[in-house]
Ligand SMILES: O=P(O)(O)O[C@H]1O[C@H](CO)[C@@H](O)[C@H](O)[C@H]1O
């Protein structure tokens with residue numbers, strides 16, 4: 001019997017946020033890949049594209065004309081998944097056919113008027129303006145009586161279902177607390193009730209001590225590869241102090257957040273020297289008017305790529321039916337991400 | 351205030367198997383799509399491909415030579431995610447860094463020696479031989495002391511991460527019960543303890559009464575679109591009687607299963623007249639030697655396509671962070687699937 005070595009032996013790791021295990025198969029990283037590859041097109045985009053429905057002054061599908069905005073611009077999604085309407089509903093559902101109407105608001109946030117930019121290519125001050133708008137939107141939407149949860153996120157890259165390269169994110173605000181957020185909340189709550197401290201505050205301390213999974217750190221935030229990450233280059237930005245949500249951040253904290261977002265996404269772009277695709281989003285306390293001492297602001301980054309710009313990790317069969325599975329270990333990914341430059345590859349001179 | 355109508359209004363539905371809600375946005379089905387599309391290549395494949403590592407008599411990457419098999423052929427995956435080795439492990443993990451070694455066996459099951467076939471194009475008797483092998487494998491692997499769960503599945507199509515069109519599936523057998531299976535088991539158990547009957551047996555009865563989500567039915571099985579389906583054309587095959595696992599099926603039940611698999615996958619292929627991609631797999635009782643009266647054999651089909659052969663549903667941003675979301679309703683999908691022919695489009699004469 002050889003001795004267990006987490007760099008060579010299949011093992012499972014525990015995710016305390018979701019109270020579930022994941023499978024890690026480090027020995028599998030080198031298997032040959034003959035499957036589907038992603039198209040990588042890095043055309044130079046214009047600063048303004050007259051066919052882009054997000055650019056300043058252009059007309060959208062529904063006939064609305066965008067203002068000649070500079071900086072951040074927010075509008076209601078023309079094809080939202082939610083509606084504001086309060087519909088009449090009589091709860092006559094049987095056991096297995098349980099449903100209920102859901103109200104909400106979908107918004108699109110253009111990060112910049114410049115069609116050709118992405119977050120890592122923007123100035124920190126301009127990213128800070130995006131963070132300001134996230135804060136404002138969380139406040140405004142959360143103030144609505146029927147909005148109990150505000151999900152802020154970004155899908156970046158066509159492989160993540162993003163149909164427009166114009167830098168933008170989304171907000172889906174709704175009456176219910178979504179399933180994954182609720183599960184997270186239950187686990188944060190259990191921990192808080194048991195230990196009297198925030199799960200993520202304690203976790204960040206341990207990670208800072210360990211050091212090996214920390215990618216970036218500034219005064220107010222850390223960016224790390226979670227011990228239980230499932231995507232090959234998954235990361236999390238966590239506030240050092242237990243802020244329950246984005247409302248609690250001061251101006252200088254918002255600047256710190258903007259700065260760590262710029263640095264993390266720059267490293268991502270430098271990894272394969274492409275505009276790195278991901279879905280990212282904020283988890284924070286719901287806007288349901290209740291006290292949430294268990295909550296701790298964090299932002300997840302889920303990038304799909306595995307080996308290079310063309311080969312993604314497929315979360316299919318086993319992962320859909322049984323449990324998430326990864327090949328390279330979180331520590332290996334962290335080591336690679338750590339070493340990458342903070343200067344964007346497009347602005348590096350060789 | 352208008353009255354709630356589930357064909358037009360956003361709503362959430364409850365999934366009792368996972369104890370979570372999903373978001374349904376029927377009003378969103380017609381939004382324009384300018385995003386990534388999938389390549390559809392329908393080349394005619396040869397019955398034997400000398401470059402295919404799954405074909406009879408060919409040599410695999412690791413140097414092993416496949417026998418000149420006819421019908422079903424099982425071998426150990428050359429790049430498995432699990433290893434049989436029993437490694438020494440001292441449990442010295444701290445709170446947030448919890449891991450443990452995992453043992454297991456990965457196998458590949460070739461469904462036929464004919465490289466050009468897929469399940470819907472095979473004869474029912476030949477699919478029955480695949481079901482026989484699933485049964486045998488579940489028994490043999492489950493008999494191993496350290497194997498407590500046997501996951502049987504198929505990834506079909508390059509969009510589902512499948513790198514070889516040769517008809518084949520996989521088995522990942524392991525020491526632990528995987529996360530999603532465990533969650534399902536907990537919910538089946540709660541129901542069984544409360545009601546003294548199987549959740550899925552009661553559900554199937556209600557669905558047969560309702561009728562609108564039933565796609566296929568034979569003596570022993572039904573195929574339906576679950577009320578809480580998340581993928582646009584997601585379906586489930588459920589045994590009518592509460593069999594805990596595949597071992598309990600008689601020869602004629604296995605033939606019924608083969609037959610409903612053929613019919614369902616034929617309808618799938620006919621939907622867009624392409625070889626329809628999906629991940630499919632069986633959920634059944636674990637092989638942990640315990641009694642599992644709560645379990646009820648079923649098979650999930652998760653197909654990624656939404657509108658046509660090129661446009662898939664992206665489970666990204668909101669779905670990854672918050673909760674699964676679908677556009678067309680399960681009832682609309684069921685209506686479409688119901689109407690499709692049981693004669694495969696390739697063998698239809700016009
Ligand atoms: O083993 P395969 O078929 O090469 O790999 C495929 O299925 C596996 C099990 O669902 C996944 O982990 C892989 O990401 C996928 O590419």
Ligand SMILES: O=P(O)(O)O[C@H]1O[C@H](CO)[C@@H](O)[C@H](O)[C@H]1O
Pocket residue numbers: 155160161162163663664665666667668669675
């Ligand atoms: O609204 P979009 O960006 O067109 O749509 C994209 O993001 C949504 C939210 O994650 C998903 O539901 C869609 O499947 C995806 O294509």
